Amino acid sequence: MSLVTFQNPGLIDPRCITTAGVSVKESENPIGFFGTGLKYAIAIILRNGGKITIWRGLEPLDFGLNAVNIRGKEVQIVTMNGAELGFTAELGKQWKVWQAFRELWCNTKDEGGETRAGRIAPESGKTTIYVELEEFAGCFRNIDKFILRGSPRYVGSNVEFHGSPSQSVFYRSINVGAAHEQPYLFAPNIIGQISLTEDRTISDVYEVSRHLARSILSCDDAEFLEQWLTAPREYAEHGIDLDWPGIVAGGVFLDTVQRLARDTSRNLNTTALRVMMKHMPAPEIVKADLLDSESAIMQGAIGFCHALKYPVDEFDILVVESLGENILGKAFRDTRKIHIARRAIQMGELNLASTLIEEWCHIKHGLNDCERGMQNWLFDQVTRLGQAYLYEKEKHA
Numbered sequence: 001m002s003l004v005t006f007q008n009p010g011l012i013d014p015r016c017i018t019t020a021g022v023s024v025k026e027s028e029n030p031i032g033f034f035g036t037g038l039k040y041a042i043a044i045i046l047r048n049g050g051k052i053t054i055w056r057g058l059e060p061l062d063f064g065l066n067a068v069n070i071r072g073k074e075v076q077i078v079t080m081n082g083a084e085l086g087f088t089a090e091l092g093k094q095w096k097v098w099q100a101f102r103e104l105w106c107n108t109k110d111e112g113g114e115t116r117a118g119r120i121a122p123e124s125g126k127t128t129i130y131v132e133l134e135e136f137a138g139c140f141r142n143i144d145k146f147i148l149r150g151s152p153r154y155v156g157s158n159v160e161f162h163g164s165p166s167q168s169v170f171y172r173s174i175n176v177g178a179a180h181e182q183p184y185l186f187a188p189n190i191i192g193q194i195s196l197t198e199d200r201t202i203s204d205v206y207e208v209s210r211h212l213a214r215s216i217l218s219c220d221d222a223e224f225l226e227q228w229l230t231a232p233r234e235y236a237e238h239g240i241d242l243d244w245p246g247i248v249a250g251g252v253f254l255d256t257v258q259r260l261a262r263d264t265s266r267n268l269n270t271t272a273l274r275v276m277m278k279h280m281p282a283p284e285i286v287k288a289d290l291l292d293s294e295s296a297i298m299q300g301a302i303g304f305c306h307a308l309k310y311p312v313d314e315f316d317i318l319v320v321e322s323l324g325e326n327i328l329g330k331a332f333r334d335t336r337k338i339h340i341a342r343r344a345i346q347m348g349e350l351n352l353a354s355t356l357i358e359e360w361c362h363i364k365h366g367l368n369d370c371e372r373g374m375q376n377w378l379f380d381q382v383t384r385l386g387q388a389y390l391y392e393k394e395k396h397a
Contacts, residue, residue, distance in 0.1 A: 002137040005120040006104050006129040008113030011056050018085055037103040040092035043078055044100040047089040050133025055122035065089055095199055101139035102146050106174060148173040148189050154224040156215025158192035169208055177201035179208040180236035188212060213242045217249045225256045229269045242271045249279045261326060270370040286321040288342045297345050301352040312360040329355040331362035
C-alpha cells in the first residue's frame with residue numbers, strides 16, 4: 001500500500017497552507033522553523049504524480065493542479081478544493097520526494113502527532129494528512145535513512161554518535177545532508193546549534209566539523225574514542241580536522257592518542273597527532289653532551305644529507321636529551337632551528353639522516369606531517385634520487 005497517514009492533535013489553520021512564512025509550532029523546541037515546508041511538500045507530492053489530502057477535523061481539503069498559460073508558458077498552479085493558491089508545482093524545485101516526507105514527518109513530530117503506513121480515520125479536533133505516492137511510501141519503509149532512531153553509542157558535548165555507518169549528518173535526528181565526501185563510521189547527530197538552508201540541509205559544513213571536533217576532543221570514553229580515531233581510511237573520521245583554535249583537548253583524548261601513536265600499523269586520524277603535540281607539555285630542553293662517537297655519527301649523517309643535496313645544517317642543529325616519547329626530531333620555523341633527540345643518534349646514521357631531512361623540509365618548504373603536500377614532496381624526492389641513480393648507472397655502463 002502506498003498510503004501514508006500523518007495525524008496531529010488540533011485543527012490546522014488554513015492560512016498555514018495558503019500564506020507564505022507562517023510557522024506556528026506547539027512544541028518548545030521544534031525541528032522545523034521556516035513555515036514554507038508544508039507548501040513545499042504539497043508541491044513536491046503533486047509534481048511527482050502523487051495525491052495529498054488534508055482533513056481539518058472531518059472537513060477534507062483536496063489538492064490538485066490547474067494548468068494555466070502565463071506569458072506563453074504552461075504553469076501548474078496548486079489548488080485547494082478547486083481554488084487556486086499562491087504557489088505552483090515548481091515550488092521547491094530542487095527538493096526531492098524524501099525531503100517532502102521528512103518535512104511532513106518533522107511537522108507531525110513537532111505537533112506530537114502520529115505517522116503510520118495505511119489509513120488513520122479522520123477525527124474531530126485533529127488534522128489528518130493522507131499522501132498517496134509509492135516513492136513517498138518507500139521513504140516511510142526506509143525511514144532510518146532519513147530519521148535517526150535508537151540509542152547513540154556515545155553522547156558528546158555537541159554530537160551524538162550512533163553505532164551505524166551513514167553518508168549523511170543528522171541534526172536533531174533528522175537527515176540534513178552530507179558534510180563529507182566519505183561516509184561516517186559512526187553516524188553523527190548534531191545536538192548543538194547549526195544553521196540550515198530553507199530546504200533543511202547543512203548551510204555551513206565548518207559548523208558541523210567544529211561540533212565534531214569539540215565532542216571528540218572532550219570525549220571521556222577511551223574505548224569509543226579509540227574506535228573513532230582509528231576508523232579505516234575509507235571513512236570520514238580518518239580525515240576530519242580536529243585542530244581548531246580555541247578548542248582544548250581533554251586528558252582522555254591526549255592519553256588515547258599518545259597510546260595509539262606507538263602503534264604505527266594502525267590508522268589514526270590525520271590531525272590527532274598535531275593536536276597532541278600542541279597540547280602535551282613539552283619536556284624541558286636539556287642540551288646533550290655528545291660522546292665523540294655520537295658526534296661522528298652526526299657528522300656522518302650531515303655529510304650523507306649533503307651528498308644527496310639536502311643542506312640540513314643550513315639551520316642550527318641542537319641535540320637534546322629528549323623531545324618526548326617517540327619524538328626524534330622537531331623543527332622550529334620561527335627560530336629556524338632543528339632539535340634532535342639523542343635517541344635519534346643512537347638509532348644509527350641513516351635513521352638520523354632521515355630525521356634531519358624531515359625536519360629540514362618542515363622549515364625549508366613549510367610542509368607539515370600527515371599532509372598531502374608532505375607526501376607529494378617525499379615521492380618527488382624518491383623519483384629524483386631514482387633518476388640520479390639510473391643516470392649514473394648508464395654513464396658507467
